[in-house]
Each structure stands twice: as C-alpha cells, then as structure tokens.
Amino acid sequence: MQHPDEIKWPKADFSRVPLSVFNNADVFAREMERVFQGPVWNYLCLEAEIPNAGDYVVVYVGDKPVVVDRADDGSVHAFENRCAHKGTKLVRHNQGNVKNHTCIYHHWCYDLSGKLIGVPFQRGYDGKSGMPATFDKADHGLTTLEVATYGGVVFGSYRRDVEPLESYLDKPMRDYIDLTLGRPVEVLGYWRQRIPGNWKFYFENLMDSYHAGLLHQFQATFGISRSTQRGGSHMDKLKRHRIIYVHYGSDDTQAAKAGYGDAKVIDDTLKLNDTRMIEFIDEFRDGRSILMMTLFPNGFFQRLSNTLAARQIRPKSADEFELHWTVFGYQGDDPDLRQRRLLQNNMIGPAGLVSIEDGEVGALIQDVLGANPTANTVIEMGGTGPIVDPDSPLTEIPVRGFWRYYCHLMGFEPEGGAAWRP
Numbered sequence: 390m391q392h393p394d395e396i397k398w399p400k401a402d403f404s405r406v407p408l409s410v411f412n413n414a415d416v417f418a419r420e421m422e423r424v425f426q427g428p429v430w431n432y433l434c435l436e437a438e439i440p441n442a443g444d445y446v447v448v449y450v451g452d453k454p455v456v457v458d459r460a461d462d463g464s465v466h467a468f469e470n471r472c473a474h475k476g477t478k479l480v481r482h483n484q485g486n487v488k489n490h491t492c493i494y495h496h497w498c499y500d501l502s503g504k505l506i507g508v509p510f511q512r513g514y515d516g517k518s519g520m521p522a523t524f525d526k527a528d529h530g531l532t533t534l535e536v537a538t539y540g541g542v543v544f545g546s547y548r549r550d551v552e553p554l555e556s557y558l559d560k561p562m563r564d565y566i567d568l569t570l571g572r573p574v575e576v577l578g579y580w581r582q583r584i585p586g587n588w589k590f591y592f593e594n595l596m597d598s599y600h601a602g603l604l605h606q607f608q609a610t611f612g613i614s615r616s617t618q619r620g621g622s623h624m625d626k627l628k629r630h631r632i633i634y635v636h637y638g639s640d641d642t643q644a645a646k647a648g649y650g651d652a653k654v655i656d657d658t659l660k661l662n663d664t665r666m667i668e669f670i671d672e673f674r675d676g677r678s679i680l681m682m683t684l685f686p687n688g689f690f691q692r693l694s695n696t697l698a699a700r701q702i703r704p705k706s707a708d709e710f711e712l713h714w715t716v717f718g719y720q721g722d723d724p725d726l727r728q729r730r731l732l733q734n735n736m737i738g739p740a741g742l743v744s745i746e747d748g749e750v751g752a753l754i755q756d757v758l759g760a761n762p763t764a765n766t767v768i769e770m771g772g773t774g775p776i777v778d779p780d781s782p783l784t785e786i787p788v789r790g791f792w793r794y795y796c797h798l799m800g801f802e803p804e805g806g807a808a809w810r811p
C-alpha cells in the first residue's frame with residue numbers, strides 16, 4: 390500500500406484525482422484525524438430531533454459515534470459515545486429520552502452535558518476499598534465536542550479553535566438554511582443504508598450535478614432534473630460547500646430529447662399510475678424542483694421535488710460508509726402536501742427510484758479499484774482552471790473545490806499547486 394505522501398496529484402487545479410485515495414487504509418486513518426477532527430464543523434442533527442430536555446440521538450463524526458442531547462437548560466451537547474471508565478458504548482439506542490447517561494458496566498453516571506456525576510462505591514463500603522482520595526470526577530468526563538447551531542441545525546467540531554460556525558457556513562449556505570429550515574420542522578422518518586464504496590465518492594456525487602440528469606433516468610424522464618434545464622451552483626468562499634439548483638419546466642421536452650441525442654435517458658415509454666410522485670408543488674415559489682446543499686465534510690440537505698431531507702455521511706472504512714437520512718416536513722403542512730412528501734420518498738433512500746443508482750455506482754467504483762492503483766479520475770466538465778460558480782447543471786467544477794479543501798487539510802500537494810492552496 391502506498392504511503393499517503395507518495396500519492397501523486399498530477400494537476401494543480403484538481404482536475405485529476407488519484408484513484409488510490411479511495412481504497413487506501415492509511416489515507417482513511419488520516420482523514421478521520423485531519424478532516425473529521427480537523428478545523429471543520431460536522432453536521433450532527435436537526436434540533437427538531439431533540440426538542441425536549443433529555444432527548445438524545447446517536448450520530449457519527451467520521452467513524453466515531455457521538456451522542457447529541459439537550460440538557461435541562463435547553464443547551465445542546467455532543468460527546469463521544471464511550472464511557473470514560475472502560476471505553477464501553479455508553480448509549481445503546483439510536484435515540485430516546487433520559488435523565489442522565491449511565492453505563493451498564495459499572496454504572497458510572499454522566500449528566501446531559503457529559504460531566505461525570507456518579508461513581509458507585511466511590512468511597513467503598515463499610516470502611517473498605519473505594520477510589521483513591523485523589524480521584525476527582527471532574528477529571529473523568531466524556532470526550533466532548535464543540536457544539537454550535539444555526540437555524541435549527543446542530544454542528545459539532547473537535548477543534549476548540551475552529552472558526553465561528555456562521556463564517557464556516559458562509560452566506561449562501563446560511564441563506565439556504567434560513568429558507569429551508571426557517572420554520573418549525575417535523576421529522577417524518579429515517580432511512581439508513583450501507584454503501585460498499587468510499588465516502589469521498591459519495592461526497593463527489595453530491596457535488597456533481599453532471600451525473601444527475603444522466604444516471605437518474607427517472608428524474609430525467611419525468612422532468613424533475615435534466616441536464617437541459619436552467620440551473621447552476623453557488624459555493625462558499627473556500628469552495629468547500631455547494632448549493633445546486635435546477636428550474637422545473639425550464640426546458641422543452643422535445644428540445645431536451647434532441648439535446649440528449651442518442652443517450653436515450655428520457656424514456657417516453659415509462660408511465661406512472663399515480664402521478665403525485667412526479668407532480669412538483671412549487672411551495673417555495675422559486676420554481677426550483679432541485680435545491681441541494683452539500684456541507685463539507687459530512688452533510689447534505691435536499692429539496693428534491695417536495696421531499697426534504699438531511700443526509701449524514703458516516704465513513705466506516707476506506708471501502709464502506711453508512712448513509713443516514715433524516716426526512717422532514719414542516720409542522721402544520723396540509724395533509725395533501727404531507728402525503729406527497731411521503732409518496733415522493735419513493736425516489737430516495739436505499740431503494741429509491743433515484744437514489745438507488747448512486748449507491749450502485751459507489752459499488753461499481755470500489756469493485757475495480759484494486760486493479761487501478763495508479764489511474765486518475767478526470768474532472769473537466771464545465772472547464773478546468775479557476776474554481777468558479779457554474780451557471781449550468783452540466784458541471785463538475787464544485788467537485789474540484791471539494792478536492793482542493795480536502796488536500797489542504799490532508800497535507801497533499803498537487804504538482805505545481807502551491808498557488809492553489811485555500
């Protein structure tokens with residue numbers, strides 16, 4: 390296996406990515422430390438998932454399980470799901486409500502902020518045994534993360550010196566959150582799936598709108614997202630996050646078919662008995678049937694037709710990740726809209742009419758990686774050189790923005806790339 394520092398990045402503008410970074414265990418180990426525990430804000434959960442004191446969810450930051458909960462004073466806390474005593478998994482359910490967190494092994498008990506508040510038999514019994522007098526519970530709390538929230542979204546960081554969340558998100562992403570989460574949210578359910586691929590393939594996929602109108606025949610055929618529609622992307626100042634949008638009905642079906650040429654992605658023979666799944670209700674009055682936000686390094690917010698969801702990428706190894714979906718609507722949605730959101734969920738999740746294909750592509754890449762130790766991917770759609778906001782859905786430019794920031798954190802230097810550092 391190549392040492393991570395021996396991997397060659399042949400283009401300064403990140404228009405080539407060495408395939409070896411997708412299956413190298415040493416690269417994966419460095420990512421867990423320098424990316425997920427680096428100077429970033431990881432997406433943790435929605436505040437709507439923990440509305441009351443004592444509510445908790447277990448999420449992941451990189452490959453580390455992290456508990457997020459709400460304390461009695463309403464504050465939100467995050468800590469590693471690992472007892473400070475023997476390293477036992479502390480919280481064993483995915484979500485719930487508790488007064489405190491007590492380990493089943495020796496019943497060490499932590500308050501909702503992660504402080505150790507109880508150690509059975511700390512003073513022994515009947516004048517015998519007990520912890521030494523020097524033992525101080527204050528020294529044995531859980532490993533906590535910095536927590537910040539914006540617009541009902543909870544973020545966590547391992548770095549105490551991380552930049553303020555508002556600056557990390559930057560204005561386009563804050564605007565997206567204001568728009569999409571600016572009213573009380575109702576969590577409708579969850580999807581969870583294992584994908585036998587590398588987590589970075591999936592992050593690329595989320596930033597690559599070029600694939601969306603080609604791989605996903607369902608949404609191209611029914612006009613939810615096509616490469617021929619009007620659309621574009623916005624990025625933050627460091628080009629690590631991205632928003633993509635397309636305008637529903639902004640192309641003509643016949644012209645679109647001509648544009649696709651022989652690709653045969655639009656298939657007129659496909660029909661639906663219940664068309665509510667493809668009927669886009671313009672609830673935000675902006676005509677956008679796709680409005681998606683990718684947040685470095687692990688978050689994704691989705692508006693696909695009338696489905697709303699947040700996704701969390703949970704790397705497990707270089708060859709596998711879990712994808713966790715929190716599907717939501719708004720409190721007070723009228724029953725018809727709520728029903729449409731649920732119905733349109735057939736497009737997403739592990740077996741979704743659209744999303745199933747993304748998981749399959751991850752497996753198709755991972756399957757043959759071992760046979761391609763020195764090959765590179767090609768990222769040129771939309772142009773090479775400067776990483777700028779594209780004005781078309783036919784683009785891979787934001788993918789290069791992801792790699793630029795990734796390399797910056799990982800200490801990878803492309804050939805002649807010093808001027809490209811963020």
Ligand SMILES: [Fe+2]
Nearest residue numbers: 594600601747
């Ligand atoms: Fe996709």
